[in-house]
Amino acid sequence: MRIGMIIMVNWKKSVRILWLCNFMVTSGLTMIMPFLPLFLEQMGVHSHHSLSLWTGIIFSAAFLSGAIMSPIWGIFADKYGQRANLVRAGLGMGIITFLMAFAFSPLILLTLRFIVGFFSGFITVSFSYISRVTPKEQTGSALGILQTGGISGTIIGPLFGGALSDMFGFRPVFAITGICILLSLLLVIFVLEKDPVFKQTSENKASFKEVFKNPTLIMLFIATFIVQASILGTNSMMTLFVKSLVGHVGNIAFLSGLAASIAGIANIIGSPYLGKLGDRIGQAKTLPVVMFFCGLLVLPQMFSHNLTELYIWRFAQGLLLGGMWPAIQALIHKKTAKHIQGRAFGITSSSRFLGNLAGPLVAGWISGNISIIYVFAFSGIILILGSFLVKWKVKPERNPAAS
Template sequence: METWRRNLYILMVSQFLVMSAMTMIIPFLPLYLKEMGITDPAKTQLWAGIIFGANFLSAFVMAPIWGSMADKVGRKIMVLRSGFGMTIVILLTGLATSPLQLLFLRLLNGVVAGFIPASISLTATNTPKEKAGYALGMLQSGAVAGSILGPFIGGAMAEMFGFRMIFFLTGTIIGLATLVVLMAVKEEQKPDPTQERKGFFAEGSFILHQKPLLFLFSVGFLLQFAMLAPMPQMPLFVSELGAPGGYVAFFAGLVTAVTGMANMLASPQLGKLGDRFGSERVLFYAMLGAALFFIPHAFVQSVWQLLILRFLLGLCMGGLLPALNSLIRQNAPVGKESTAYGYSTSAVFLGNMLGPITGGFLSGFITIRGLFVLTAALLIIGAWWLRVSQSKVSDAESESSSVSQKVSV
């Protein structure tokens, strides 16, 4: 088997295990806080929100730093750093006895995190360019599958073994996945040690002055902001529609699961289309498709209608992040691919943080049905912005080529 394929399959399975482990804690985080003595429901929800978001906040800050280091010392070592670091932190989380300790450990987890973006960077730089879309789509499938099954597994295991044991199992799973990467993944395209390296801020300034990348970072932010804005309101919407048999929690989970399942199925196929016809086309039409399926969300009258639309939406979502990551790979300066992915990850995390907060605030004024329409509008704006940015980049490249020809003459 070709090295890049072996790496891909191992990293895909590792991402599945890591995402499963990381999302296992989602169903019982408020219950874990109650076990620590927080009995007031309002305080429990407040602490749960702060603790859950803390991980994204510190990861948002650290992603560019780890990306820059990956370009200097290698991508595989960054995967190992993150994997073993999270193993230790999550094992310690199982020993936490207060909300403050839990908050500190979640912040620390965000600091050492980065398994997923480091895996993406390692795959992108060690895969032939003509296969990058397919490879990144496969990685997306592994991560999404893990995020779907994780909460179900975590909820079931919490009932059987208790909350603290879940953290010990989670840390063990991530550690084993990292050991497999250590022993089996081979990084063939390593950073060039002779290449001149600048400081972190100088390299960051250089990346942020690359207009094609800056456009893509803004698209990634807008994409995640729009897609996640309605997510916290979905259980309430399912309850409003009237869940069959009154099983609100079950159908709220099913709504998320069918979207992820469709995403997982579509990602590799849309990645192949990106390799064949261009990732920018896949991203553009996937955004328009997602907008098209969000609009009827505002008019559904039953959970079954919502489930169908969420599945169709998931098919479009399968082409979003893999196509975006493929475009970043194509536009990143040679030797600075991981730095570019670091800033891209920060933009995505920022969208992950601000989207649900803004959506929750706006839903009080326009309801979740209005929020669906607003999300569709944001995705259409994002698709238009992508098309405009790609056109500007093409014009700039044509102008540069014309100037070069005149100079040579």
């Protein structure tokens, strides 16, 4: 337990380290993925229907393989700890993303995206690590701060990625992304301390059956799926939606990246406050409210007639976006016994990947067969419905600050 005590004393240092790691990883990933439709056009995919379909499939491929592997990595985390899990994720993601620079057909890119999913999950694992080493009364605040690292990366990434793509093309940006992820590993390996691993005994032997016997956890897994399906559904089609507003312009990648960055700036503003609010009154109270109003703010985006309107609604939604994922992670940590936390966060990661998979696929189908504006209707409605489910099934703690 001495390792655990050291980590508990230094949890603020761990937040700072993983904040920087998440910034590097997400800035790298968001340099290229929002502009996937433009990259596919360079590969010869031109019709709107085919472009929407290929974008949805390739965007989702990594999430399918990630959903398959996450429970296995959860078992790995229960045995070896989440720091080892971070090393595993960063190494695989960095190398394979670098290789995407050499993909010369949609099929090769699809294959590499599927393979990288077996090693992905760096951001989710970092949240699990911080949940494990932070005092419970500070969990929401710590996760809210950690969230801003990833969001800061989503601001910088699209702006730099859009500018670099417009100047040099898309392939060099894949290589830069892989290098950013590998560089973040140096901090994890040489600076981040090992998290405590709880010894398995005959009395507290971990099993997935124990995870699924908890109805609150099941509801939180469903909430994770809904949140990710909503967010990724709109994000995967944002470039095509921006293109429908401005037509064929030379800086379409930059304008699309700006839509993501504006929401990210608002997220950084709102996330720490929502994290502290959750610690004070309980995440079970804040989560359904944030989901409901976030869903309401998605709907007006479908009626945007120009980029100014779209950017205003994206900023308003971004103020609330950062309150959902930290609240879910904090609740899962509080509702889960320590010896099965790795498995619980493994299922959480699978739920997140499945949401990431379903969102772009549904959005691609809606965009290709109905109209791209109804992607926003889909995303908003499922968030609103999800808020009622969470309110119904997840009961507030009696004394949140001392839980």
